Amino acid sequence: MGNVFVLDHPLIQHKLTYIRDKRTGTKEFRELVDEVAMLMAFEITRNLPVQEIDTDTPVTTAKTKVLAGKKIGLIPILRAGLGMVDGMLDLIPAAKVGHVGLYRDPETLTPHEYYIKLPSDIEERELIVIDPMLATGGSANDAIESLKKRGAKNIRLMCLIAAPEGVEVIKEAHPDVDIYLAALDEKLDEKGYIIPGLGDAGDRLFGTK
Numbered sequence: 001m002g003n004v005f006v007l008d009h010p011l012i013q014h015k016l017t018y019i020r021d022k023r024t025g026t027k028e029f030r031e032l033v034d035e036v037a038m039l040m041a042f043e044i045t046r047n048l049p050v051q052e053i054d055t056d057t058p059v060t061t062a063k064t065k066v067l068a069g070k071k072i073g074l075i076p077i078l079r080a081g082l083g084m085v086d087g088m089l090d091l092i093p094a095a096k097v098g099h100v101g102l103y104r105d106p107e108t109l110t111p112h113e114y115y116i117k118l119p120s121d122i123e124e125r126e127l128i129v130i131d132p133m134l135a136t137g138g139s140a141n142d143a144i145e146s147l148k149k150r151g152a153k154n155i156r157l158m159c160l161i162a163a164p165e166g167v168e169v170i171k172e173a174h175p176d177v178d179i180y181l182a183a184l185d186e187k188l189d190e191k192g193y194i195i196p197g198l199g200d201a202g203d204r205l206f207g208t209k
């Protein structure tokens, strides 16, 4: 089974409080999501492999460490996942970015794919699928299936908030995928919204409601 990590760093939790707050407007919401994504990227990359090299300092030679060439791909699920890309690229500037366009039908809650564009070498990359919300799990499940169908081998999922229902769907369907969250909430409501959640992430990021 995949692991579920709730990143309870105080800075992440502090910012998440204001992301949830209904009084937070679009500009501040976007900035906070960007900042939390950067902090989460810091935590999620903690176990990347490093290799030791010799580095000449002005004084002597030091044994130092550099990243061991593991290539990363960020895969935001459109639209709301876009809000987390720049924050992550601040820390991982060499990452390539692929896009999966999905929307959830508001009646059936079924995801529909409308776009996909990926780096050509996804099978060699450590992929991080990004979406602020993991609700029923349908969208993330579809995105991960799409990536695997195209050869992806190493996938992690990073979300701000998840419902237990969505986590179970991903654990069941993709036991190889670790899940990184800022919060694991209580449940879904009858419309498939996460309770307590933050509302509609896409609408709050882009000001479309």
Ligand SMILES: O=P(O)(O)OC[C@H]1O[C@H](OP(=O)(O)OP(=O)(O)O)[C@H](O)[C@@H]1O
Pocket (backbone or CB within 6 Å): 077, 078, 079, 080, 081, 102, 103, 104, 105, 109, 111, 131, 132, 133, 134, 135, 136, 137, 138, 139, 140, 166, 192, 200, 201, 202, 203
């Ligand atoms: O786990 P699920 O039940 O599939 O729900 C989660 C999905 O719903 C939201 O996207 P939405 O369909 O609202 O599209 P948007 O990002 O374009 O607003 C969210 O960003 C996830 O992609």
Ligand SMILES: O=c1cc[nH]c(=O)[nH]1
Pocket (backbone or CB within 6 Å): 080, 133, 135, 192, 193, 194, 195, 197, 198, 199, 200, 201, 202
């Ligand atoms: O609570 C939810 C559930 C799905 N999508 C959202 O943006 N918010």
Ligand SMILES: [Mg+2]
Pocket (backbone or CB within 6 Å): 080, 200, 201, 202, 203
């Ligand atoms: Mg939305």
